[in-house]
Structure formats: structure tokens, C-alpha cells
Amino acid sequence: MxxxxxxxxxxxxxxxFIGFLIGILFGFGLESGGFANTRKLAGVFYGYDFVVLxxxxxAALTAAIGLFLLDRYQIMDINLTFYPKTFWLPxxxxxxxxxxxxxxxxxxxxxxxxxxxxxKIDGMVFVGGVFLGIIGYAFTSATLWEGLKNKGAxxxxxxxxxxxxxxxxxxxxxxxxxxxxxxxxxxxxAHMKAKHDYQL
Amino acid sequence: MKKIEIYIISALLLxxxxxxxxxxxxxxxxxxxxxxxxSQAVQIENKITVDDLAKKLMTKDPxxxxxxxxxxxxxxxxxxxxxINIPLEKLLADDNLPIINQEVNNNIFYSNGSDKAAKAWLIxxxxxxxxxFYLSGGLNSWIKDIIKATPPEETASxxxxxxxxSRKAASIFFGGGTVGESNNSSAAPAAASSKxxxxxxxxxxxxx
Numbered sequence: 001m002x003x004x005x006x007x008x009x010x011x012x013x014x015x016x017f018i019g020f021l022i023g024i025l026f027g028f029g030l031e032s033g034g035f036a037n038t039r040k041l042a043g044v045f046y047g048y049d050f051v052v053l054x055x056x057x058x059a060a061l062t063a064a065i066g067l068f069l070l071d072r073y074q075i076m077d078i079n080l081t082f083y084p085k086t087f088w089l090p091x092x093x094x095x096x097x098x099x100x101x102x103x104x105x106x107x108x109x110x111x112x113x114x115x116x117x118x119x120k121i122d123g124m125v126f127v128g129g130v131f132l133g134i135i136g137y138a139f140t141s142a143t144l145w146e147g148l149k150n151k152g153a154x155x156x157x158x159x160x161x162x163x164x165x166x167x168x169x170x171x172x173x174x175x176x177x178x179x180x181x182x183x184x185x186x187x188x189x190a191h192m193k194a195k196h197d198y199q200l
Numbered sequence: 201m202k203k204i205e206i207y208i209i210s211a212l213l214l215x216x217x218x219x220x221x222x223x224x225x226x227x228x229x230x231x232x233x234x235x236x237x238x239s240q241a242v243q244i245e246n247k248i249t250v251d252d253l254a255k256k257l258m259t260k261d262p263x264x265x266x267x268x269x270x271x272x273x274x275x276x277x278x279x280x281x282x283x284i285n286i287p288l289e290k291l292l293a294d295d296n297l298p299i300i301n302q303e304v305n306n307n308i309f310y311s312n313g314s315d316k317a318a319k320a321w322l323i324x325x326x327x328x329x330x331x332x333f334y335l336s337g338g339l340n341s342w343i344k345d346i347i348k349a350t351p352p353e354e355t356a357s358x359x360x361x362x363x364x365x366s367r368k369a370a371s372i373f374f375g376g377g378t379v380g381e382s383n384n385s386s387a388a389p390a391a392a393s394s395k396x397x398x399x400x401x402x403x404x405x406x407x408x
Contacts, residue, residue, distance in 0.1 A: 007234060058208055065215035072222040168220035175216040179209050186201050 002076035038106025
């Protein structure tokens, strides 16, 4: 049956509108969870607040388990969902830039928009930086980054196939890793809070 | 850890275990996206025109297997020379599978129009069977364009005349001599009359 858009079951307008509604809910969730506060994200790196890690790990696993279960019961064809090809070198560099951005700025792109829309000046500055980066890359991609862009092409790969595991087993393993991570970070959190008395 | 966190973790674990136990499903059973299906169905490589088929039959291409997917009654009344009859309903019968699922011959499905033959091709394509094609326009097009080929307008292009000539030759070859005779009104009746008669007889026997 699904996915709806790539099979033409719903049109582009409705697809955009559904995206818009989900965006509103996502933004609302981020703001209510306090994610628009830079200290929340920075807390992951300093060890006093791991809510961001827990939330995104949970979200990723919920999506993975949900999608593959829908696929198993033939409600949705997972082959029709989009995922990009892997270019490991530019991804690694991009990942490092993002990580430094997270620690230094205290936002990820989503939470920065949330913060900016609630009137936080640091959020607005961050969004401005994001746009500058996007425009800067767009104008120099053909001249400066053409070589780097396609380095380390691996094609469409996923870890489960590379390891020779079934998707289900791989997701189960990741879930177990997540559970262990949750327990460990909760302990770190309690320890750091007791030691430094961080305030959000 | 908070209670809610324990609940969430338990739910995730449960879901992951369920997913692992649910196992894999057969890829063949999956629905095909309508866009992909249509784009596959309309590809030119899947069909063969009546002109190409005529050429292949006239050169006695040994790889060609003509499969008539109409009912047995229709097949008895008229069929192309050398065709075998596999009604669409019996396409996947055990006896017929070795014919449609093979990699040696080029199977050409045909019916009256394109519909039934295209359906047969589609079924074979979805099952991953190779070397199957269908006759575009079917027997209707075969009769109209080959057997009863009509001359182009006098102002038509050279290509049109060449096409007509090849169709006329095919028509004579496949026993459509009557066309030659009925169209003899203007062009060289004597030249045309000696050849078609002989051909007509031999090919006529094949058609029955």
C-alpha cells in the first residue's frame, strides 16, 4: 500500500501539507521538551543531560522497527522509501562539522529553528549561519567541492546487509545497544549532576 | 531510570524481538509501484510490431515461438502459421511453464488486439521470465497492416512506399494474395499475378 507519495496515491500538495503538519508537531514537541535550550544539547557532550541522545535514539529505533514491521506485513514497501547513496569521506567530514556545530552552537538545525521562532537571539544567529553555509556551499560546490563530493562512493549500502544479518536481527542488536547506552548515560548523568551541580 | 524510560525501552525491545521473529517475506509477493509497472509495460523493447514479425517469419527466424493466447475456439478459426495455442487462463499451467519460462527462444504472445497478449507478457515479466514479447496491435493489426495492406497516398514519402512494398510482399508471402488481386486496379496486374498465386497456395495450407 504505502509509501503514499512515491506511488502517486497522494499528490505533491497533500504530501507537502502532511509534512507541514508533522513539522508543526515536531517543532511543538522539541519546544515543549526544552530542546530549544542550548544547554540541553550541549549537556550530551558535557555529560550532565542525555535527554537529546535518549530521544533521538528512541525516535530512530521507533521509526526503524515501525517501518520494517509495516514492510513485513506488506502495508508498506520499504524498497520504495528513499535513502541516499553513501559517500563515506564527505559524510565523515560533514559529520565532524555538524558535531562541532552542535557543541559550539548548542543547536542542531531543527532545534535552532525552534529557538529562533521563540525569539532566542542565539537561535537566530545559528539559523543565519546555517543559511550562510548553505548558500556558500551552493555557490562553490561546482568549483571547490566537486572532487570531494563524490569521494568514497559505496553505492546504496546498509550495515545489516554488509554484516550479513537480517534487518530484524540488526535492529534488535541496535536496540540492545540502545538499552545499554540508556543505562550507562543515566549513571553518568547522575554522577555529573552530583559532582558539578549543573543548572539548565 | 524513570518509569517512563523503562516502559519505552521495554516497548522498543518488544518491537525489535517481534520484528526479528516475523522473519523475511518473499520479495516476489511484493506490490509493484504503479509507475514502475506502467513504465515497464510501455517499453518498446517488450513489444514487436507486425512489420518486424513479418520480417522474422519470412526469414524463418528459428528463435521465434508464436503463442496465441486467445481461446481454443478462436485459435481453431484462425491463427498465425506455426503458432501454438496457450489460452491466457492456462498460461501458468504446469505443461506451459517450460515454454514461457526459458532462455533459448523468443516467445511472442499475440491476441486479437494487444490487451490479452500484453497481460500474458505482464504476468511473465512479474514472474521474472525472460525473452517474452507481445505483438503490438495483435491480429487486428496483422490483418489490417500486412494482409490487407493499402497503398499510401501518391504524395506520401519514399519510406511509406517502401513500407507498403514490404507489407505487400509479406501479404503475398502469408497468403494474402487476394489483396494483390483486389488492388490491381492501377499498377502492373500482370507482374503481380504470377508470383502471388503460387505463394498463396503454399502459405494458405500453413494457415489452416
